[in-house]
Amino acid sequence: MSDAELGFMRRFKAGETSFAPGTIFLNEGEGSEFLYTVLSGQGLRYKLLPDGGRQVLNFVFPGDFLGLQATVMGEMKHSVIASSQMRLCVFRRSEFLRLFHEIPQRGYDVTWVAAMEEHFLGEALATVGQAGATRRVAWALAKLFRRAEAVGMVSGDSCPLPYRQRDLADAVGLSLVHTNKTLARLRSLGVARWDGGRLTIHDFDRMTALADLDTAAAAPRPLI
Amino acid sequence: MSDAELGFMRRFKAGETSFAPGTIFLNEGEGSEFLYTVLSGQGLRYKLLPDGGRQVLNFVFPGDFLGLQATVMGEMKHSVIASSQMRLCVFRRSEFLRLFHEIPQRGYDVTWVAAMEEHFLGEALATVGQAGATRRVAWALAKLFRRAEAVGMVSGDSCPLPYRQRDLADAVGLSLVHTNKTLARLRSLGVARWDGGRLTIHDFDRMTALADLDTAAAAPRPLI
DNA sequence: CGCACCCTTGATATCTTTCAAGTCAGGTGG
DNA sequence: CCACCTGACTTGAAAGATATCAAGGGTGCG
Numbered sequence: 001m002s003d004a005e006l007g008f009m010r011r012f013k014a015g016e017t018s019f020a021p022g023t024i025f026l027n028e029g030e031g032s033e034f035l036y037t038v039l040s041g042q043g044l045r046y047k048l049l050p051d052g053g054r055q056v057l058n059f060v061f062p063g064d065f066l067g068l069q070a071t072v073m074g075e076m077k078h079s080v081i082a083s084s085q086m087r088l089c090v091f092r093r094s095e096f097l098r099l100f101h102e103i104p105q106r107g108y109d110v111t112w113v114a115a116m117e118e119h120f121l122g123e124a125l126a127t128v129g130q131a132g133a134t135r136r137v138a139w140a141l142a143k144l145f146r147r148a149e150a151v152g153m154v155s156g157d158s159c160p161l162p163y164r165q166r167d168l169a170d171a172v173g174l175s176l177v178h179t180n181k182t183l184a185r186l187r188s189l190g191v192a193r194w195d196g197g198r199l200t201i202h203d204f205d206r207m208t209a210l211a212d213l214d215t216a217a218a219a220p221r222p223l224i
Numbered sequence: 225m226s227d228a229e230l231g232f233m234r235r236f237k238a239g240e241t242s243f244a245p246g247t248i249f250l251n252e253g254e255g256s257e258f259l260y261t262v263l264s265g266q267g268l269r270y271k272l273l274p275d276g277g278r279q280v281l282n283f284v285f286p287g288d289f290l291g292l293q294a295t296v297m298g299e300m301k302h303s304v305i306a307s308s309q310m311r312l313c314v315f316r317r318s319e320f321l322r323l324f325h326e327i328p329q330r331g332y333d334v335t336w337v338a339a340m341e342e343h344f345l346g347e348a349l350a351t352v353g354q355a356g357a358t359r360r361v362a363w364a365l366a367k368l369f370r371r372a373e374a375v376g377m378v379s380g381d382s383c384p385l386p387y388r389q390r391d392l393a394d395a396v397g398l399s400l401v402h403t404n405k406t407l408a409r410l411r412s413l414g415v416a417r418w419d420g421g422r423l424t425i426h427d428f429d430r431m432t433a434l435a436d437l438d439t440a441a442a443a444p445r446p447l448i
Numbered sequence: 449c450g451c452a453c454c455c456t457t458g459a460t461a462t463c464t465t466t467c468a469a470g471t472c473a474g475g476t477g478g
Numbered sequence: 479c480c481a482c483c484t485g486a487c488t489t490g491a492a493a494g495a496t497a498t499c500a501a502g503g504g505t506g507c508g
Contacts (some may be wrong), residue, residue, distance in 0.1 A: 129397030
């Protein structure tokens with residue numbers, strides 16, 4: 001880091017914070033004084049629908065950058081909830097515009113992150129819009145596993161997965177019951193199992209085949 | 225525009241170009257030497273699936289910024305096709321990083337656009353994932369009308385809509401047949417009709433109610 | 449012990465897809 | 479001008495996938 005960068009970051013960073021599981025710390029429709037980078041723990045981005053439904057937009061992992069929408073568009077367009085204990089690095093929204101002026105390379109990195117998020121949502125939309133239940137669920141589990149892998153949370157063939165079946169169902173656009181039955185099918189096929197807060201992939205090749213994903217690992221993410 | 229901005233833009237802009245309906249000018253999996261801003265005409269962003277399916281990610285309107293992914297991630301993650309005759313402003317990818325250094329405000333605008341796109345895809349995902357057929361189609365038509373409105377393409381209660389029913393079906397994740405029947409239902413309800421390349425909204429209130437959208441107009445978009 | 453919350457499973461209802469035809473308009477060649 | 483073709487739109491009927499309803503089982507916790 002250059003001196004300019006260090007100087008800016010000192011002003012930009014407001015501190016660190018921690019949230020307990022179940023805490024909603026960014027709220028759809030509200031602004032936020034802060035931006036966050038996830039240091040540890042996992043959560044969910046989601047939207048509530050007027051009719052009571054919920055769509056999970058993405059699973060939040062360490063390294064994720066949260067609150068950009070509130071910063072550039074004035075208010076959050078989705079909410080974020082902690083699913084496990086989360087530790088976050090806190091930044092001042094008020095300094096955000098200056099980031100582009102003082103350390104342009106970091107501004108570019110923010111754009112990179114936003115483009116990556118856009119890419120992910122496009123893939124999610126294609127999966128939810130076009131795939132049947134098995135592929136949707138397999139895709140979501142494979143994605144989750146890959147992301148866990150990218151941040152070193154995998155040990156052996158399993159990783160922590162502190163979510164509920166309801167969360168997965170709301171992510172892939174299936175009912176809870178059907179999601180449960182689809183998970184049971186994957187389990188009985190010997191492809192993957194999800195027990196006691198951990199996801200285990202027994203046959204990664206078959207999993208990615210079901211998910212229709214290429215076998216490339218997740219791209220590294222710039223730190224913000 | 226400041227002098228710095230003008231000087232940069234002169235280097236950044238490579239010219240203008242035009243594509244005939246049916247031309248695929250950005251291709252999933254390929255890089256692109258250029259970035260584009262749409263001057264006129266309409267198109268589609270879409271992804272092809274290995275099994276032959278297609279997901280339309282968004283409808284392309286004047287003012288849209290295309291090719292960001294190829295620039296920041298090395299290759300396009302979706303394709304773009306012209307649905308009507310399109311005129312585009314062409315920029316050199318090679319100068320893109322310098323944009324952040326030389327005119328940071330424009331760098332911020334790029335981030336704004338990316339965040340907006342992310343917001344749209346989130347809303348699309350929520351609609352496709354949670355809503356039934358009528359709401360999905362009503363949502364898409366209402367969105368299209370709003371976007372046309374924002375760029376002055378609406379006259380009276382109708383706007384041009386140079387797409388096929390298949391395009392809409394692939395956008396909302398329904399079969400062509402079911403999309404057709406849903407359109408017929410909206411027509412017989414007197415809410416909207418889509419004929420001869422034009423969309424007419426007879427009852428905008430009922431339309432937005434069906435679509436579950438708020439009544440706010442689309443936000444203005446920075447020019448790039 | 450009883451309550452909550454989550455996961456699981458079977459049966460039934462609903463929605464959506466698929467299949468199969470048929471219409472209609474524009475374009476082309478005789 | 480007409481026969482023919484193609485692509486897009488339309489419609490009905492049957493098949494298939496998913497949602498909803500209902501109920502039981504497990505676990506942690508007050």
